[in-house]
Amino acid sequence: MLDKTAPETDEVFLALAGVEVVYSNKTVALKPVDLTFSNKEVTVLLGPSGAGKSTLLRVLNRLVLPSRGTVILRDLGELKSRKIVRQHRLRTGMVFQQHQLIARMTALQNVLLSRIGNYSFLRSLFPLPKDERIWALECLSRVDLLEKALERCDALSGGQQQRVGIARAIAQRPDLILADEPVASLDPASSERVLSTLRSICKQDGIPAIISLHQLEYARLFADRIIGLSQGAIVFDGPPDQLDETALEKIYGARPQA
């Protein structure tokens, strides 16, 4: 029997129509692609280095401009004008490989930084309101780091820093989370913790997430949907249990990566 929430899972949140990316040095990083992303789904972009994962993610918040085609958001329309790009970025939580925290600032200050975009420049020069600080602490608590809130980020482990990165992303109250190789520099235990934290928050809050990974085993564990990329082309798109040897060969070439 269908779960009551099931129809919502099918709502398209974001679509790419004929999007192609050719960099100025003529590298075709993304071949023309049509894709839709649904609400509430955790999608993993899987592929070897150079496959086009970062390019695809960057097109989704216009850090890279498509050479052709359009990105369309359900509620805002085409991702093109400065105003729409700004609105979209404000509500998109980004998690990066190098967590991009400010090392000498505390975990709490780093999380609060994500809120500053919501204030005028002048207002942002003063301490943010108390309810913002409480919200930032709640976000740190959700990634299990409340007790580290006042520690400098450079005193935290790599995995803890990446969880601060997640707290910072969710502090924006995002409608979408984009994560580019969020565990590339972490050991296996920290990687699993970071990805399971990210997945469970997205599932609890109904936030769609698009996460690039090069590790097959994590894609299998944490994705609802896997999009396999090879040399700028989408060569697989389906649930983890359909990712068979044939699909892996298309993604990684003759010798699938473990």
Ligand SMILES: Nc1ncnc2c1ncn2[C@@H]1O[C@H](COP(=O)(O)OP(=O)(O)O)[C@@H](O)[C@H]1O
């Ligand atoms: N700014 C850029 N200028 C030129 N070529 C680039 C640039 N960024 C990436 N590329 C190239 O585009 C291709 C896809 O890169 P990328 O999207 O970073 O792949 P991935 O994230 O899967 O490793 C690669 O061949 C890469 O060398």
Ligand SMILES: [Mg+2]
């Ligand atoms: Mg990349």
